[in-house]
Amino acid sequence: MRYIDGASFKRVMLAGAAKVMRALDKLNAINVFPVPDGDTGTNLALTLKGGVERLLKLKGKRHLGEVARELAEGTLLEAKGNSGVIFSQFLVAFAEEVEHKNKVTVKEFAEAVDKAIKKTYQALEDPKEGTILTVIREAADEALKSAQESDDVIVLLERMFQRAKKALERTKEQLPELKKADVVDAGGLGFVYFLEGIVRYIKEGVMEKLELGRKSETVEDHAIEQVEDLEHRYCTEAVVKVEGLSGQGLKKLLAALGSSLIVVGAGKLFHIHIHTNWPQKVFSILKEKGEILKKKVDDMLAMNRMFRHKRVGFVVDSAADVPLEILTKYDIYIVPLHVIVDNTVYRDGVDISREEVQRLLLMANGPKLGTSQASPFEFQETYRRAAERAGKLLVFTIAAGLSGTYRSALTAASSCKEAKVYVVDTKSISLGQSMIMLRAIEKIEQGWSIDSVINYIENEVIPSVYFLFTIKTFKYLLRSGRVGKLQGKLAELLGIKPILSLRDGREVYKVSKAFGRKRAIEKMKQLFLKNLDKTRTYDFGIAHFVSHDDVVEFEKFFRSNFKVRNLFINELTPALSLHLGPGALGVFAMPIDED
Numbered sequence: 001m002r003y004i005d006g007a008s009f010k011r012v013m014l015a016g017a018a019k020v021m022r023a024l025d026k027l028n029a030i031n032v033f034p035v036p037d038g039d040t041g042t043n044l045a046l047t048l049k050g051g052v053e054r055l056l057k058l059k060g061k062r063h064l065g066e067v068a069r070e071l072a073e074g075t076l077l078e079a080k081g082n083s084g085v086i087f088s089q090f091l092v093a094f095a096e097e098v099e100h101k102n103k104v105t106v107k108e109f110a111e112a113v114d115k116a117i118k119k120t121y122q123a124l125e126d127p128k129e130g131t132i133l134t135v136i137r138e139a140a141d142e143a144l145k146s147a148q149e150s151d152d153v154i155v156l157l158e159r160m161f162q163r164a165k166k167a168l169e170r171t172k173e174q175l176p177e178l179k180k181a182d183v184v185d186a187g188g189l190g191f192v193y194f195l196e197g198i199v200r201y202i203k204e205g206v207m208e209k210l211e212l213g214r215k216s217e218t219v220e221d222h223a224i225e226q227v228e229d230l231e232h233r234y235c236t237e238a239v240v241k242v243e244g245l246s247g248q249g250l251k252k253l254l255a256a257l258g259s260s261l262i263v264v265g266a267g268k269l270f271h272i273h274i275h276t277n278w279p280q281k282v283f284s285i286l287k288e289k290g291e292i293l294k295k296k297v298d299d300m301l302a303m304n305r306m307f308r309h310k311r312v313g314f315v316v317d318s319a320a321d322v323p324l325e326i327l328t329k330y331d332i333y334i335v336p337l338h339v340i341v342d343n344t345v346y347r348d349g350v351d352i353s354r355e356e357v358q359r360l361l362l363m364a365n366g367p368k369l370g371t372s373q374a375s376p377f378e379f380q381e382t383y384r385r386a387a388e389r390a391g392k393l394l395v396f397t398i399a400a401g402l403s404g405t406y407r408s409a410l411t412a413a414s415s416c417k418e419a420k421v422y423v424v425d426t427k428s429i430s431l432g433q434s435m436i437m438l439r440a441i442e443k444i445e446q447g448w449s450i451d452s453v454i455n456y457i458e459n460e461v462i463p464s465v466y467f468l469f470t471i472k473t474f475k476y477l478l479r480s481g482r483v484g485k486l487q488g489k490l491a492e493l494l495g496i497k498p499i500l501s502l503r504d505g506r507e508v509y510k511v512s513k514a515f516g517r518k519r520a521i522e523k524m525k526q527l528f529l530k531n532l533d534k535t536r537t538y539d540f541g542i543a544h545f546v547s548h549d550d551v552v553e554f555e556k557f558f559r560s561n562f563k564v565r566n567l568f569i570n571e572l573t574p575a576l577s578l579h580l581g582p583g584a585l586g587v588f589a590m591p592i593d594e595d
Contacts, residue, residue, distance in 0.1 A: 006061065087190075110143035469586035
């Protein structure tokens with residue numbers, strides 16, 4: 001076999017894809033880099049499925065360039081995950097090299113493969129060795145060597161396969177994560193399987209059955225470990241059609257929003273992959289620059305959970321403002337509340353950001369804004385996911401007196417068949433809610449029974465939380481109905497800044513007041529000095545909405561005047577921000593158990 005034409009290229013690509021699809025469970029089982037979320041096999045299979053479906057629609061005799069373009073565009077549109085997007089970029093670059101060719105010789109094929117992997121490296125923001133990149137690159141190097149010594153396609157592909165296998169084994173030493181888990185790179189193994197399928201077909205005429213509808217089965221847990229440091233939680237992808245902007249231009253726009261940024265494209269069509277904490281910002285930027293044809297967000301932390309067993313799972317609603325590092329450390333499931341903008345419902349913190357809420361609040365004639373509780377169905381779905389790895393679930397909700405979320409959580413718990421669900425009304429909000437949950441997690445880890453933990457939380461911890469908050473203006477509380485109109489309007493007129501709290505988790509009440517923001521902050525400090533015991537150690541929390549200077553001031557105050565074990569700082573979730581408005585500040589203190 002001295003050349004590769006459209007028909008032979010189509011057949012070998014189908015053979016390679018079929019092998020990968022059959023092996024997706026094995027690939028998922030060893031997926032530990034960049035995040036151990038157990039989906040590399042699935043992602044590669046879905047990526048190739050997009051190309052395979054395009055190839056199967058091709059009828060009649062087609063030249064090589066046309067077949068390669070169809071494969072590339074199909075994989076580009078359906079690319080999933082790091083390895084899938086990288087592989088699609090490689091195929092796109094290869095298609096560009098053979099675009100106008102009816103067929104290629106062994107030498108031309110090797111040169112096209114070599115140029116394609118070099119373009120793939122150039123397309124990546126931070127190419128990592130020890131991944132599918134390394135395996136493809138070494139296979140391409142071998143292709144060039146083989147082409148100099150033989151003009152036989154079978155010899156070339158066999159040598160590429162053997163070199164790829166050797167490169168794959170070395171990935172264990174190139175990435176610490178792989179060495180620790182004693183596995184090779186899952187994406188690299190996927191490419192080896194791809195070549196294996198091709199070589200077997202060319203040498204023996206045998207092709208695995210194409211399983212386009214196959215889903216992953218349960219995989220072994222031995223290689224999947226807990227995520228210890230997840231800087232960016234959401235794997236965010238989009239396919240966009242853009243006019244007048246290059247791939248490099250798109251990378252510059254998105255680079256600051258996360259890591260693992262990959263932008264691959266063919267003509268005006270681009271596939272973007274990024275790990276970020278702000279998927280809505282990514283989509284907003286892309287929408288401004290062009291048309292979003294497809295988009296997808298995967299919670300990598302949640303995916304990681306699927307491969308690890310837990311005795312007790314933890315669920316909280318989005319009002320808790322749980323810091324990302326806490327979510328990562330303790331595998332906490334979040335049920336989003338709803339933000340309503342002119343009758344359109346958005347998931348709190350997922351579909352709408354704090355920045356967007358702030359922009360809407362400050363508009364002179366802005367839309368009608370509101371919030372609503374999470375539904376029982378949404379809690380049921382979260383319980384179902386959490387129950388895959390936990391037989392018992394502890395749920396911590398925003399104060400029942402402020403939201404119907406507690407009732408939704410209870411309703412869903414009564415019908416949950418997958419796990420035993422316990423629901424706790426924290427009688428708090430924001431970081432107070434989070435800190436109460438964290439205290440429960442501590443006791444669970446110490447071996448306490450769930451019943452003992454709930455009794456301790458409800459009778460000792462919740463009553464001990466000291467919580468104050470202030471606002472810049474009554475405007476937003478008035479609109480939400482949380483304070484009386486006459487009282488709120490009079491205070492607004494006089495420039496009074498209230499210091500507020502919750503009474504038994506049901507009623508917002510005035511603790512004190514001051515004229516002006518600065519005096520209100522000082523008054524809050526005085527109240528903490530008066531009501532906290534300086535001989536005890538505390539966990540503190542500071543939650544805010546565009547109130548950064550006050551956060552710095554309170555952090556310094558707490559560390560200077562009290563014994564601090566933990567100090568948590570986070571921004572208010574969009575749903576709470578909408579009710580409290582810019583300038584809102586909430587401060588929490590919880591005493592540590594005395595030995």
